[in-house]
Amino acid sequence: MPTALPPEGWQWSSLTEIARLESGHTPSRKYREYWGGNIPWIGIQDARANDGKCIQYTQETTNELGIENSSARVLPENTVCLSRTASVGYVVVMGRPMATSQDFLNWVCSSHLAPDFLKYLFMAEGEGLLRFASGAVHQTIYFPEAKAFHICHPRLPEQHRIVAILDKAFDGIATAKANAENNLRNARALFESHLQVVFTDAWEAGQLVRLADLATDITDGDHMPPPKVASGVPFITIGNIAKDYRTINFSDTFMVPREYFDSLKPNKKPRAGDVLYTVTGSFGIPVLVKERREFCFQRHIGLIRPKSDLHSEWLYYLLMSPQVVRQAHDGATGTAQKTVSLKVLRGFKVPRIPLANQEVAVAKLNTLATATQRLESIYQQKLIAFDDLKKSLLHKALSGKL
Template sequence: MELTSGYKRTDVGVIPEDWECAPIATVARLESGHTPSKRMPSYWGGNVNWVSLHDTQSLDGPEISATSKSITEDGLNNSSARLLPQGTVVFSRTATVGKATVMASPMATSQDFANYICGPKLHNHFLVYLFRSMGRTWRGLMAGSIHNTIYMPVFEALKIALPPVAEQHAIAAALGDVDALLAGLDRLIAKKRDIKQAAMQQLLTGQARLPGFQDAWEVKPLGQLVSIQKGQLITAKTLAPGHVPVIAGGKQPAYFHAFANRFGRTITISASGASAGYVAIHEGPIFASDCSTISEADGYSLDFVYYQLLLKQALIYKAQTGGAQPHIHAKDVNPIPFFAPAVDEQAAIAEILRSMDAELAALEARRDKTRALKQGMMQELLTGRTRLV
């Protein structure tokens, strides 16, 4: 394959001419971690932050500032654990291989981590993004029969693509901006979900009434409000592959069939298995299999019933029977008490909650698009295919 002008072929792939293919040991110092003896209580619970596999979620952010466990000075002094300086890159090399971040303060780590103290030619946040982009490389280097592990000699011999330091800073800043945007979207989505949950609690129980509605609410068993139908089993003889989603529980179709047995909008309640009791709503024709269903009809708003079921999801799960193989049938959910205002008030409440769902869906779609954009940026910037001025 012919090289583009200004690029060269190296051990780490095709990179710009002015980038180096450098052994990481020449630009950073590798440090291992250690676990002090757990038989010595005096070694634990001190003021030294100690990164362990309990902290792997914290490795997704730009920095790790707190740890779930800590050790004492005695634990540090009487083991091979090392106190590493602020700014050290910590990389998970066992179990959750590939997670990396920067220490926000001096910390020690367990032996499950490889740690790099970067020199003046290597920017620590650039190295974090580079490590996070190397998933395929890490998978090829894993070994171990019990846990996926990358052994320390691999890190001693590792080579990386090394842009000029100024470009490293620019790349890390650009990707950091996208991460900040993603974090902001995550916070906004979490806040909107909390607002929706509070609105459901208030509106679906009558604690808050919408303007213009004053009639008293009834409380009646679900089975008196709606008609719940049982799904239909598909056998090997009746299976005809097609495009109609077969709903047998859970969020995703179990498979696809040639025929539908429910048309229009339908609520499903999973009937058995690990997802027994899971509530979902479907917008088009489906084949209802291992589930109970509620279809649109006069006398109630299907969306209102759906949101009521969501509000009572924990109660529905408690109705499971069958022990190791849980089941929930129509007779199990029929007695659940439901608030039942007039149909027009049901529809008005459901419309507000649908609008909240639409706003959440738009935010989640924006977050997903931003994540995909970030992946593309990483691929371009960390290989030098796109250069930052």
């Protein structure tokens, strides 16, 4: 924790002087009889879902047999649990007696420390807690480091006053954030609803054909691992596809030699007007190629090059339509990573409608998409502002400025 001079009326204390540190444990999963019962058991998944909250229920429970046959123990209500490994920094407060996994540092507060004040201290530290962590595979806060924690705190009445202010402010922020998230969902739902109407009409009016009938090429990227160089032609992977915005992020690609790019077939060199389509893992994301720049792509991405009577943007929206999304999910195969094969992609049943009709629909969809993106940007900025406000309030409160 920080070493600055404390605000007036505050003092530095070793955390172990005013709170008892307890470890957690996981009863053996070899024995089903240790699991299921009336003792809530906090795992990392519970901390992620309830970060910063008082937790009453958990995804898993154990029982007296599980406690007796392991190092797990039931800790009292108001114990403050801080995740210490893999995902460092999640914090919850027990709403009733519970046990935890070994992934937590559990603090049982004395009468000199309000549990919610300690919770807010940990929340204020945030990523700063990582300076206490070490480990090659997973960053972990080990118990010697945890026992060295020091905190700056006022007397108990002032702790309660600060907690009351933060509780009220955070409740208000949570309500406002929930409203912004709901508005964001509504904006996206409005666009998706219009998209469905447009393509329902197209399916009724158009002649159903295979997607391959509307394209000059449907292919995927090179199947051989490409050579890498410091400077060359960008090589796009699924990781470079921004799922929410259906765009390509060129800022973090690796490069391949010019000779490698030149050796590729023309239909494996994207050009403006093509539509890329992810086919493995996060499959079903279309990206309209607008950039007039050279790049190539991996085999987990498909390329669809439309014929002259198929509007590129119509094809882009068509691949987003619920009718095509359903075919992609029905046709995807594989267990570890679902894949839409080129055969399935080429065989999508889609409507053929006149180019003039495509252009009218595209104009309407573009207008609505622009409005939706503007609203999304506004709501995303609000969500960022809410998070910044929480950080600011925590900093002020826990530096004696409230």
